[in-house]
Amino acid sequence: MSGKDRIEIFPSRMAQTIMKARLKGAQTGRNLLKKKSDALTLRFRQILKKIIETKMLMGEVMREAAFSLAEAKFTAGDFSTTVIQNVNKAQVKIRAKKDNVAGVTLPVFEHYHEGTDSYELTGLARGGEQLAKLKRNYAKAVELLVELASLQTSFVTLDEAIKITNRRVNAIEHVIIPRIERTLAYIITELDEREREEFYRLKKIQEKKKILKEKSEKDLKQRMAAGEVMEPANLLAEEKDEDLLFE
Amino acid sequence: MAGRGKLIAVIGDEDTVTGFLLGGIGELNKNRHPNFLVVEKDTTINEIEDTFRQLLNRDDIGIVLINQYIAEMVRHALDAHQRSIPAVLEIPSKDHPYDAAKDSILRRAKGMFTAEDLR
Numbered sequence: 001m002s003g004k005d006r007i008e009i010f011p012s013r014m015a016q017t018i019m020k021a022r023l024k025g026a027q028t029g030r031n032l033l034k035k036k037s038d039a040l041t042l043r044f045r046q047i048l049k050k051i052i053e054t055k056m057l058m059g060e061v062m063r064e065a066a067f068s069l070a071e072a073k074f075t076a077g078d079f080s081t082t083v084i085q086n087v088n089k090a091q092v093k094i095r096a097k098k099d100n101v102a103g104v105t106l107p108v109f110e111h112y113h114e115g116t117d118s119y120e121l122t123g124l125a126r127g128g129e130q131l132a133k134l135k136r137n138y139a140k141a142v143e144l145l146v147e148l149a150s151l152q153t154s155f156v157t158l159d160e161a162i163k164i165t166n167r168r169v170n171a172i173e174h175v176i177i178p179r180i181e182r183t184l185a186y187i188i189t190e191l192d193e194r195e196r197e198e199f200y201r202l203k204k205i206q207e208k209k210k211i212l213k214e215k216s217e218k219d220l221k222q223r224m225a226a227g228e229v230m231e232p233a234n235l236l237a238e239e240k241d242e243d244l245l246f247e
Numbered sequence: 248m249a250g251r252g253k254l255i256a257v258i259g260d261e262d263t264v265t266g267f268l269l270g271g272i273g274e275l276n277k278n279r280h281p282n283f284l285v286v287e288k289d290t291t292i293n294e295i296e297d298t299f300r301q302l303l304n305r306d307d308i309g310i311v312l313i314n315q316y317i318a319e320m321v322r323h324a325l326d327a328h329q330r331s332i333p334a335v336l337e338i339p340s341k342d343h344p345y346d347a348a349k350d351s352i353l354r355r356a357k358g359m360f361t362a363e364d365l366r
Contacts, residue, residue: 051352051353052347052353055345055347055350055353056345058338058345059339059344059345062338062339062345063339063341063344065266066262066263066266066340066341069262069265069266070262070341079265080261080262080264080265083265083268083269084264084265084268084285087268087273087274087275087281087283088273088274088275089274090254090255090271090272090273090274090282091271091272092255092270092271092272093252093253093254093255094252094253094254094255094309094310095252095253096253096309096332107331107332109309109310109334112252113271114252131269134266134269135269135270135271137266138266138267138269138270139270139271141266141267141270142255142267142270142271142272145255145310145312145336145338146255146310148336149309149310149334149336150334152334152335152336152352153331153332153334155352156329156331156352157331
């Protein structure tokens with residue numbers, strides 16, 4: 001795969017500064033995401049614990065409710081079909097509210113009552129108190145179950161959020177930051193080499209110049225000795241100037 | 248906002264459904280479709296699965312309660328449901344007490360740490 005890549009950029013001092021800033025940014029981002037992931041995981045574990053407790057509790061409440069149902073059936077006869085046929089409108093409904101944890105919106109269920117009990121008129125007169133107790137038990141079970149459902153949806157949503165955040169943290173840590181570091185190293189080596197080249201070039205030029213100078217001086221000396229070239233006139237020496245007519 | 252209220256659906260044996268209907272969650276929507284299904288000995292798995300999928304696709308249902316032994320029968324449909332709403336809750340019936348090992352939600356958490364450690 002592209003494991004040994006670096007960012008293609010012309011190596012210059014400015015590029016180096018830019019890369020350094022980017023590295024800093026990536027590291028800060030990774031730390032922030034790690035903190036977010038930790039906060040989410042903490043909340044996740046709390047919710048899981050609560051779910052397990054509530055599920056155990058629910059098992060008991062359901063058992064009790066089923067029990068009272070059996071009692072009521074014993075007293076009032078089999079009213080199941082009556083109940084099922086007479087369904088009309090629900091009295092207990094739920095609303096979904098949004099809760100926010102470390103930047104993740106979690107849905108939370110809230111139950112509310114609406115309208116009157118539609119079974120008032122079904123005429124289940126015999127065993128009236130058993131029935132009332134039964135209805136209360138099941139209403140209590142419903143409340144508990146709504147709470148459990150909230151916990152469960154938070155659980156599932158948090159699970160997803162944690163996975164995404166961890167994926168991002170790993171991506172930054174194992175792909176982005178090494179890439180930037182490699183780019184920085186490359187820029188630094190290029191700049192160093194360029195400096196060395198400059199230095200070397202300068203030295204070579206100086207040597208060449210020195211050789212040239214020596215050669216030309218030698219030449220000049222030779223020619224003066226052979227008498228071809230006079231020394232140029234010295235303006236500062238006070239000698240008589242032949243060209244001046246009037247002194 | 249009453250308009251946003253969602254329903255609680257039930258898929259269970261006769262006693263479970265009766266009980267919850269008495270608790271006041273039953274409703275017939277405008278097409279006379281109920282938000283519950285009574286599962287008897289002769290109800291086919293396909294029927295249960297179909298009803299389950301329909302309930303999930305309805306947008307006025309927030310929670311689906313399902314007896315655990317029925318959930319076992321349509322386990323694949325349950326596991327395929329990844330959205331957070333509607334929430335699917337497995338409840339015990341009077342013949343089958345609650346077994347945490349089979350709950351599909353808790354099984355997802357098994358990877359993190361065993362549920363038994365928390366008790």
